[in-house]
Amino acid sequence: MTPSRFPFRLSAGALKGAALAMLAGATLATQPATAQNFERPVRLVVPFAPGGTSDILARLIGPKLSAAIGQPVVIENKPGAAGNLGADAVAKAPADGHTLLLMDVGSLATAPSLFSDLTYDPAKDLAPVSMVMFGPYVLAVHESVPAKTAQELIAYAKANPNKLAIANSGVGAANHITAVQMAKELGITWKNVPYKGGAAASRAVVSGESGVIINGSTATLPFVSNKQLVGLAVTGEERVAGLPTFKEAGLPGGDAGTWQGILTRAGTPPAMVARLNAEIGKILETPDIKAKIAEQGGVVRTGTPAEFSTWLKDATTRWGGIIKEAGIKGS
Known part of the structure; x- marks a missing residue:
C-alpha cells in the first residue's frame, strides 16, 4: 500500500507554521541567485599606470565581462606604492563584488614582508576570484x-x-x-x-x-x-x-614571471565570487582572448578561488623568505 503523504492531521496553528517555514525556505532558496546579480557598474581597479600587463589584460577582459553581467565595467588605474594604493582601495570597498582588483599578484605576496605600515592585510581583506594568466x-x-x-x-x-x-x-x-x-x-x-x-x-x-x-x-x-x-x-x-x-x-630564475589575478573585497557573498569566477573563466577561454594573450607570450591560467588562495599563501611564505634574507624594505 502506498503510504499517505500526510499520515496525520495538522492543526490550524501547525499549518500556519508550516506555511511560514515553506515561505522562509523559498526566500532562502532565492538568495544565492539574487546575490549573483550585478546592480550597478563594476569598478575594475588596476593599481599600476596604463600600458602595463595588468592594464592590457583589464582592457581585454573588461568589455566581455560587461556583456556577461549586463553592467558597465569601468577600468580605474590607481598607481602607487608598488600596487598597494589600488589594492587598499579594493580592500576598503563594499563587500558586494562590484569592485575588483586586477594585478600582478606577486606584489600582494611580497607586500606583508616589505611594508610594516601596510594599511590592509592581503590575506584577510581581499578574496581571490580567479587567476588570469602567467606571463x-x-x-x-x-x-x-x-x-x-x-x-x-x-x-x-x-x-x-x-x-x-x-x-x-x-x-x-x-x-x-x-x-x-x-x-x-x-x-x-x-x-x-x-x-x-x-x-x-x-x-x-x-x-x-x-x-x-x-x-x-x-x-x-x-x-x-x-x-x-x-x-x-x-x-x-x-x-x-x-x-x-x-x-x-645560463641564467637563474627561469621559473619567475608575472602571475596576474583578479580579487575582490573579502566578505563578498560566495555566490557572487563563484559567478565572477565562472564568467572570467569563460572569457579567458574564448579563442580571441587566448590568442591575444599568446601573441604577447602569455598563457591563460584560471582555476578556483580556493586554488588561487593556496597559491597566494605559498608565494607569500616563499618570497617573504627571500625579502628577509636580502634585507629589502618597502618605501
Whole structure:
C-alpha cells in the first residue's frame, strides 16, 4: 500500500507554521541567485599606470565581462606604492563584488614582508576570484648597453659594478625580487630603480634613463619587436619571439614571471565570487582572448578561488623568505 503523504492531521496553528517555514525556505532558496546579480557598474581597479600587463589584460577582459553581467565595467588605474594604493582601495570597498582588483599578484605576496605600515592585510581583506594568466619575464636592455646576449650582459655587469640601472615595477614588485635574487646568484651588482608599474619601467629603459629591465612579456615584447629594446632572454620553458630561455642563456630564475589575478573585497557573498569566477573563466577561454594573450607570450591560467588562495599563501611564505634574507624594505 502506498503510504499517505500526510499520515496525520495538522492543526490550524501547525499549518500556519508550516506555511511560514515553506515561505522562509523559498526566500532562502532565492538568495544565492539574487546575490549573483550585478546592480550597478563594476569598478575594475588596476593599481599600476596604463600600458602595463595588468592594464592590457583589464582592457581585454573588461568589455566581455560587461556583456556577461549586463553592467558597465569601468577600468580605474590607481598607481602607487608598488600596487598597494589600488589594492587598499579594493580592500576598503563594499563587500558586494562590484569592485575588483586586477594585478600582478606577486606584489600582494611580497607586500606583508616589505611594508610594516601596510594599511590592509592581503590575506584577510581581499578574496581571490580567479587567476588570469602567467606571463614570462623578458630580460631586455637599452641599445646603448654593450650586450647582445645574456652572457655579455653578465660579463659587463661584473666588470662594471653598480654601473647598470635595472628598472622595476616598484619596490618589492615581483620583478624587483627576481632582479635581486638573480644578482645574488650571478655575483653581480646593479642599481634597482623603482617605477610606478611595468609600463613606466619599460619606457624608462626605452628612453635610456635605465639600462636593463626584467618585466612581463605582455608589456615588454612590443618594444623588443619594434627594435626599441634589445631582448636577451625569457623565463619559462619555451622560447618566445625567438628569444632563448633563461636556462638556455645560463641564467637563474627561469621559473619567475608575472602571475596576474583578479580579487575582490573579502566578505563578498560566495555566490557572487563563484559567478565572477565562472564568467572570467569563460572569457579567458574564448579563442580571441587566448590568442591575444599568446601573441604577447602569455598563457591563460584560471582555476578556483580556493586554488588561487593556496597559491597566494605559498608565494607569500616563499618570497617573504627571500625579502628577509636580502634585507629589502618597502618605501
